[in-house]
Amino acid sequence: MTIETPASQKPASFNWRLYVPKSITVIAQEGYRFADFRADALAGLTVAIVALPLAMAIAIASGTTPDKGLITAVIAGFLISALGGSRFQIGGPTGAFIVVVYGVIHQHGFDGLVLATIMAGAMLVVAGLLRFGDWIKYIPEPVVTGFTAGIAVIIFTSQLRDLFGLSMDNVPAEFIAKLEAFWAARDTLALPALAVALGALGTILVLRKYAAKLPGFLIAVGGAAIVVTLFNLPVETIGSRFGGVPSTLPAPIMPTVTWERVRELSQPAFTIAFLAGVESLLSAMVADGMTGRRHRSNCELVAQGVANIASGVFGGISATGAIARTATNIRAGAKTPIAGMMHAVFILASMLALGPLMAYVPLASLAAVLIVVAWNMSEHERFRHLLGGPVGDRVVLLATFGLTVLVDLTVAIEVGIVLAAIIFMHRMAEATAIQKGVSIVEKDRDDFSDPHRAAYQARRELPKGVETFELRGALFFGAASRLNDALEAAFPPPKVFILRFDAVPMVDASGVGALSRFLKRCASHETMVLISELNIGARGVLDQMGVLAMSNVEAVSTYSEAIARAEAIVEQKS
Structure with missing residues (x-):
C-alpha cells in the first residue's frame, strides 16, 4: 500500500526526541496538577489491586516463587511507565511468558532465566535504537492470534495440577507429557482443592457479570484464603509450598556469565525479547485505540529492554506491557504515566505490609485466576473469525497454533511468518496475473x-x-x-x-x-x-x-x- 512515510520515521539521522519518555513530554507539555495526581493515584491503586494476585499466579505457573512475580511488577512495572513511549502502558509479568519462562527454568535453572531476561532486555534496547518497533507491527494477525491462543491452551493445562489438587513431584514442560503425567496422578485428586478453585472461579465470573467494577481476582483469592483458614481445609497454600512471601525487595544480583551460557540461552532470550516487543506494542496500540493518543514504538522498546534488564538484576522474571491491566488503567481514569508508576509503588507497599498474610493464599484460587487469564488470552472470537478467512490465513493460523502447543513457541513464530510470506507472494503473483488480463482502457x-x-x-x-x-x-x-x-x-x-x-x-x-x-x-x-x-x-x-x-x-x-x-x-x- 502506497503511504508516504512521515519525516519523523525516516532513517536519515538519529532523532533523540523519539526516545524521550512520555512521562517527561506529557508533563512538560500539559503540566501536572493535583487533580491529575489524584486521578493517577486512584487508577494506580485500581490496577495494583488487579495486578497483585496476577503477579503471584503468573510467577507460580512459570515454575518459580510468587515473590518473583511481585518483584517484576514493582521493578519492571515502574520503569516501563517511567521510561516508555505510551501514556497509559502498565507493565509486569504476563501470561504470554509462562511457557517460555517455565521452559528456561526447567532446562537452565532460575539463574539461567535471569541471564536470559537480561540478554532479552539488551536485545530490546538495541531493537528500539535501530527502530525495529516500526517492523514488529508487520507480523501477520494469524501468526499473533495463533501463538496467543496456543499459549492460552498451555496456560490452562499447566493449572490442572493445582485446580484438582494433584500430588506430583515434577510437572513435565512438554504438552503431551504433561497431560500424561496429570492422567497418571488422577487418583490423587483432592476434592477440597477442586471446591476452592471452582468457588474462586465462580466468584470471578459472577463479579465480572454483575459487579464489573469490583476487583474480582482479589476478592476471589482473598475470600478463598479466609475460607481455607477458617475451616482448616487440607488445601495447599503459598506458605505450605513456598514458605511465604518476603516483605522486602532483594539486593541486586548478577548471574554467572560465560560464553557457553550465553550461546545456550540466546534462543530463549530472543523469544523473550520477541514476545516482550510484540505484546508491549500490541498493548500500546490497544491503548491508542481506546484513547485516541499516539505512542512511540521505539521508545517503548527501549523502556521494555531497560525494565527487563533491571528485573533480571533484582531476581525478577520477564516483563512486558499487559493489555488487560493497561485497559483497566485507562478505564480507571489515568491521566499520565505516573499512574503506572503509582501502580508499582502500591504493589511494593502491599508486599512490605501484607507479605506474611500472602502465605495463606490457596494455590487452587490462583489456578482459577489463571484459567480466566487463559480464556481471555485465547481470543476465541478473533480465532473463529480468522477461521472464516481465506485458506492461506487459516493454514497460517492453525499451523502457528499447533506448533505453539505441540512443539515450540519460537518454531511456531518462525514457521508462521515464513508461511505468511510465501502465501503473500503467491497471492501477489495471482493478483498480477489477473491484472494483466484487464484492459488498460477499463481503468481511468x-x-x-x-x-x-x-x-x-x-x-x-x-x-x-x-x-x-x-x-x-x-x-x-x-x-x-x-x-x-x-x-x-x-x-x-x-x-x-x-x-x-x-x-x-x-x-x-x-x-x-x-x-x-x-x-x-x-x-x-x-x-x-x-x-x-x-x-x-x-x-x-x-x-x-x-x-x-x-x-x-x-x-x-x-x-x-x-x-x-x-x-x-x-x-x-x-
Whole structure:
C-alpha cells in the first residue's frame, strides 16, 4: 500500500526526541496538577489491586516463587511507565511468558532465566535504537492470534495440577507429557482443592457479570484464603509450598556469565525479547485505540529492554506491557504515566505490609485466576473469525497454533511468518496475473498517472459531510498497521466515508482486521462507509469475513454510484 512515510520515521539521522519518555513530554507539555495526581493515584491503586494476585499466579505457573512475580511488577512495572513511549502502558509479568519462562527454568535453572531476561532486555534496547518497533507491527494477525491462543491452551493445562489438587513431584514442560503425567496422578485428586478453585472461579465470573467494577481476582483469592483458614481445609497454600512471601525487595544480583551460557540461552532470550516487543506494542496500540493518543514504538522498546534488564538484576522474571491491566488503567481514569508508576509503588507497599498474610493464599484460587487469564488470552472470537478467512490465513493460523502447543513457541513464530510470506507472494503473483488480463482502457489512466490531481478532482465532487480515501496496493499484513494511521486525517468523522478499492488487487486477514477496526470506529461515530470498485477477489474475502454484513457498510460498483449514494445518505441524515 502506497503511504508516504512521515519525516519523523525516516532513517536519515538519529532523532533523540523519539526516545524521550512520555512521562517527561506529557508533563512538560500539559503540566501536572493535583487533580491529575489524584486521578493517577486512584487508577494506580485500581490496577495494583488487579495486578497483585496476577503477579503471584503468573510467577507460580512459570515454575518459580510468587515473590518473583511481585518483584517484576514493582521493578519492571515502574520503569516501563517511567521510561516508555505510551501514556497509559502498565507493565509486569504476563501470561504470554509462562511457557517460555517455565521452559528456561526447567532446562537452565532460575539463574539461567535471569541471564536470559537480561540478554532479552539488551536485545530490546538495541531493537528500539535501530527502530525495529516500526517492523514488529508487520507480523501477520494469524501468526499473533495463533501463538496467543496456543499459549492460552498451555496456560490452562499447566493449572490442572493445582485446580484438582494433584500430588506430583515434577510437572513435565512438554504438552503431551504433561497431560500424561496429570492422567497418571488422577487418583490423587483432592476434592477440597477442586471446591476452592471452582468457588474462586465462580466468584470471578459472577463479579465480572454483575459487579464489573469490583476487583474480582482479589476478592476471589482473598475470600478463598479466609475460607481455607477458617475451616482448616487440607488445601495447599503459598506458605505450605513456598514458605511465604518476603516483605522486602532483594539486593541486586548478577548471574554467572560465560560464553557457553550465553550461546545456550540466546534462543530463549530472543523469544523473550520477541514476545516482550510484540505484546508491549500490541498493548500500546490497544491503548491508542481506546484513547485516541499516539505512542512511540521505539521508545517503548527501549523502556521494555531497560525494565527487563533491571528485573533480571533484582531476581525478577520477564516483563512486558499487559493489555488487560493497561485497559483497566485507562478505564480507571489515568491521566499520565505516573499512574503506572503509582501502580508499582502500591504493589511494593502491599508486599512490605501484607507479605506474611500472602502465605495463606490457596494455590487452587490462583489456578482459577489463571484459567480466566487463559480464556481471555485465547481470543476465541478473533480465532473463529480468522477461521472464516481465506485458506492461506487459516493454514497460517492453525499451523502457528499447533506448533505453539505441540512443539515450540519460537518454531511456531518462525514457521508462521515464513508461511505468511510465501502465501503473500503467491497471492501477489495471482493478483498480477489477473491484472494483466484487464484492459488498460477499463481503468481511468488519469487516476494513476497523477495521484494528487486525481485526489483533488475527487474531492471537488464530494458533497458536504462526505470524505473519500483511495487505497492503493495490496491490503495485507505489512500495510494493515498503517491503514488506521492513513485514515486519521478523516476525523472529526464525516457523515459518509467512501473507501475506493479500485487499486487494491488483494486483501488478507490482517488487512481485514485493520479495516474492521476502522469500520467499527466509524460505526461508533454513526458514519456510513461506502466501499466502491471492489474486484472479485477482494469482495469475496470481505464478504467471507463478514465485513460487508456490518450495519454501517455498503458495497457499490463504481465511484459515481458511491457519490450518488452518499448524497442520498447525507440528505436522509440532515
